[in-house]
Amino acid sequence: MKLSDLRTSEEVLAGALRDPAFRAEWERTAVARALASQVVAYRVKHGLSQRALADELHMSQPQVARLEAAIHNPEIETLRRVASVLDIEFDLKIPQQQEPTLSSRPSAKAASRRSPSRAPETGVRDGLARDDAIASNFPCFARLLPAKPQVSTPYGHF
16 A cells, blocks of 8 residues: 555544544544643643653543543543643533534633743653654654654664
């Protein structure tokens, strides 16, 4: 199969949305997907593992994994907790005939000050290590990362 024969993610989604059952589930989990996007972005930006973020959120690591999986819509208390730790505000809109949306912005407190960025955890110190962490935790994003340079040694190619 040629690369040009592959469909884009948008084409795959458009095809899947023609199925009424898939569309209903897609619309039902719109808020969960929006929250998952925020949680993943925060975790990657700050070089945190799921366990480290779970500690900050006073949750277990599996709870963070479930948030990132975006299978279940979060409870209001979960949104409050995440907003507090990520220092953002959420706007939840639930129109009558459309899928709900969850948007976010920095909180007023965060916008008024510039916080120093947190030093990344061990293992996420350079771009390649960060890319490896993203690719291993989020395989769907792996294709978006730049190709890793190949290094030849007497023991093989790395």
